[in-house]
Amino acid sequence: xxxxxxxxxxxxxxxGDNSIINCAYSNSASDYFxxxxxxxxxxxxxxxxxxxxxxxxxxxxxxxxxxxxxKHLSLQIAATQPGDSAVYFCxxxxxxxxxxFGKGTRLSVIA
Amino acid sequence: NAGVTQTPKFQVLKTGQSMTLQCAQxxxxxxxxxxRQDPGMGLRLIHYSVGAGxxxxxxxxxxxxxxxxxxxxxxxxxxxxxxxxxxxxxxxSSPRTGGLGETQYFGPGxxxxxx
Numbered sequence: 001x002x003x004x005x006x007x008x009x010x011x012x013x014x015x016g017d018n019s020i021i022n023c024a025y026s027n028s029a030s031d032y033f034x035x036x037x038x039x040x041x042x043x044x045x046x047x048x049x050x051x052x053x054x055x056x057x058x059x060x061x062x063x064x065x066x067x068x069x070x071k072h073l074s075l076q077i078a079a080t081q082p083g084d085s086a087v088y089f090c091x092x093x094x095x096x097x098x099x100x101f102g103k104g105t106r107l108s109v110i111a
Numbered sequence: 112n113a114g115v116t117q118t119p120k121f122q123v124l125k126t127g128q129s130m131t132l133q134c135a136q137x138x139x140x141x142x143x144x145x146x147r148q149d150p151g152m153g154l155r156l157i158h159y160s161v162g163a164g165x166x167x168x169x170x171x172x173x174x175x176x177x178x179x180x181x182x183x184x185x186x187x188x189x190x191x192x193x194x195x196x197x198x199x200x201x202x203x204s205s206p207r208t209g210g211l212g213e214t215q216y217f218g219p220g221x222x223x224x225x226x
Contacts, residue, residue: 009151034214043115043201043217044154089153098144098169099215101153 012108019077021105023090026071030092034099035064035075038087047075047088077107085109113137115218117202123224124192132187132221134202142205143185144169144215145177147198154201160185192225199223 013019025033031052036044050057050064050073057064063076073090087106091099118133136143141162146154146169156169160179174196176188185204189196199222203215 041220043203043220044215045217046214049214098156098159101146101155103151103153 009103010106010108012110013080015080015082015109015111017080019075019080019084019107021075021077021088021107023073023075023102024071025073025090025092025102027092027094027100028071029094031095032093033064033066033073034091035062035073036089036091036101037084038089038104040086044089080107080109082109082111115202115204115216117200117218117221119221120219121222121224123226124189125226126193128192130189130192132189132200132202132223134185134187134218135183136185136202136204136216137183138204138206138216139182140204140206140216141182142215143179144203144205145175145185145187146201146203147171147196148201148220149198157187157200189223192223194225197223197225 034049035047037047038044048059048062048064050066055066061078065074087104089101089104091101093099115136144159145157148154155171157171157175158169158177160166163179163182166177166179179185199220201220202218205215
């Protein structure tokens with residue numbers, strides 16, 4: 001079946017630098033994407049979402065970019081802080097179907 | 112609002128035992144889902160419900176049963192626990208206006224160990 005995956009399983013960045021977490025998806029019918037953050041011992045927490053009619057969406061210190069041509073999604077975190085250390089998941093859905101989650105990327109912030 | 116609550120937080124079972132993982136939400140959300148999360152993997156959907164009295168299977172439903180008698184509660188039952196069911200279980204809910212794939216609110220999880 002089609003699935004959502006990630007290019008990098010782990011990412012280490014210096015505090016203050018920008019982080020980029022990537023995600024590839026294979027379902028060309030996917031029309032809605034979400035990034036979740038999961039801290040150790042907690043449930044996933046919504047960060048930001050984007051619909052397929054958009055290329056970019058910005059939140060507070062986070063930006064999601066969507067490239068439908070190559071089926072690629074990225075999450076950019078500006079001025080990464082120690083509190084950003086977590087596992088980040090992308091998830092996709094096509095129409096009114098349940099979310100499909102990627103395997104996750106662990107972000108480690110070096111102080 | 113308490114959001115999505117799950118009990119118990121931790122549970123140890125012996126192979127063959129049965130148990131029910133509880134999930135409740137106080138946001139009046141129509142949609143509720145159960146996921147399992149294994150090390151190094153993302154969340155996999157077990158069962159979901161689009162409203163009271165309606166349930167459907169997800170990606171990995173075998174060995175689990177669900178029911179949705181009220182909007183608030185969505186219990187997950189393990190009929191005969193197996194070591195392969197050792198995992199962290201998350202319950203999630205989302206409002207009807209958002210749809211099944213829209214933003215989901217997750218509970219804190221239940222860690223299950225089957226010996």
